[in-house]
Amino acid sequence: MMKRFLVSLVLMIAPALMADVSTCPVSGEKLGEMGPPVSIDYQGKKVAFCCDSCIAKFQKDPAKYLAKQQGK
Numbered sequence: 001m002m003k004r005f006l007v008s009l010v011l012m013i014a015p016a017l018m019a020d021v022s023t024c025p026v027s028g029e030k031l032g033e034m035g036p037p038v039s040i041d042y043q044g045k046k047v048a049f050c051c052d053s054c055i056a057k058f059q060k061d062p063a064k065y066l067a068k069q070q071g072k
């Protein structure tokens with residue numbers, strides 16, 4: 001009984017924890033909706049984007065997009 005409860009709890013919480021990294025910081029699109037997400041390493045942190053053109057935009061002004069993503 002208890003085990004089944006814990007499993008459903010984890011299934012409820014997991015998407016909420018993933019939500020932070022599941023959108024593109026440039027376009028705000030959900031990753032995976034426009035094809036497989038692409039990611040780069042920025043200052044030792046993995047940042048995922050919906051497409052290559054968003055990476056190009058991000059690299060022109062990374063601080064702006066990171067602040068935007070964190071300031072939700």
Ligand SMILES: [Zn+2]
Nearest residue numbers: 027050051054
């Ligand atoms: Zn994109």
